[in-house]
Amino acid sequence: GDSVTQMEGPVTLSEEAFLTINCTYTATGYPSLFWYVQYPGEGLQLLLKATKADDKGSNKGFEATYRKETTSFHLEKGSVQVSDSAVYFCALSPARAAGNKLTFGGGTRVLVKP
Amino acid sequence: KAGVTQTPRYLIKTRGQQVTLSCSPISGHRSVSWYQQTPGQGLQFLFEYFSETQRNKGNFPGRFSGRQFSNSRSEMNVSTLELGDSALYLCASSRTEGGLNTEAFFGQGTRLTVV
Numbered sequence: 305g306d307s308v309t310q311m312e313g314p315v316t317l318s319e320e321a322f323l324t325i326n327c328t329y330t331a332t333g334y335p336s337l338f339w340y341v342q343y344p345g346e347g348l349q350l351l352l353k354a355t356k357a358d359d360k361g362s363n364k365g366f367e368a369t370y371r372k373e374t375t376s377f378h379l380e381k382g383s384v385q386v387s388d389s390a391v392y393f394c395a396l397s398p399a400r401a402a403g404n405k406l407t408f409g410g411g412t413r414v415l416v417k418p
Numbered sequence: 419k420a421g422v423t424q425t426p427r428y429l430i431k432t433r434g435q436q437v438t439l440s441c442s443p444i445s446g447h448r449s450v451s452w453y454q455q456t457p458g459q460g461l462q463f464l465f466e467y468f469s470e471t472q473r474n475k476g477n478f479p480g481r482f483s484g485r486q487f488s489n490s491r492s493e494m495n496v497s498t499l500e501l502g503d504s505a506l507y508l509c510a511s512s513r514t515e516g517g518l519n520t521e522a523f524f525g526q527g528t529r530l531t532v533v
Contacts, residue, residue: 336521345526347422347525404451404466406510408461
């Protein structure tokens with residue numbers, strides 16, 4: 305079945321440091337890929353998405369590129385802020401399938417210190 | 419535009435009881451999915467409803483059930499609660515384009531504690 309693997313945290317960074325969170329997936333065909341962020345006590349917020357190979361999703365300074373050859377969708381941000389402290393989830397949705405069934409990675413907690 | 423609304427936000431129940439959680443999707447969204455989030459198992463898919471029909475189901479026991487109403491609002495029910503059912507239950511809604519779902523938008527969740 306489908307699966308998503310992302311690096312375990314916590315990841316602790318200083319403000320203005322470069323952030324990268326690795327995500328790889330196993331799925332048939334070309335699934336849609338997502339990054340969601342969860343702040344303390346909140347639900348999930350969609351951060352960015354990509355629906356086909358070589359697509360780059362971007363939002364709020366975060367970027368991720370859909371790499372079919374390496375089945376990866378790594379999240380990057382060039383300069384993090386304290387407000388980026390949260391848990392980040394990589395997820396996939398099956399290729400061209402009716403229905404909304406997301407498979408999530410285990411989440412990566414990021415802590416940005418001033 | 420209002421987001422996904424889940425009620426209640428917090429619940430405390432006793433083992434053996436049953437509980438009903440509610441989710442109101444974004445206006446125009448016909449798909450509603452439910453997820454369980456726990457520290458040990460992470461985020462796990464429970465089920466999805468579309469046009470009042472269950473379209474997908476995860477690997478949860480029959481104690482977990484759901485339904486969707488004609489206005490797309492959804493409820494999930496857990497019967498005979500166990501301590502391990504303590505979790506954050508998240509609801510997500512999405513709309514359909516060309517027969518396929520777009521991205522999912524999540525509510526803030528219902529925190530269920532079973533004592």
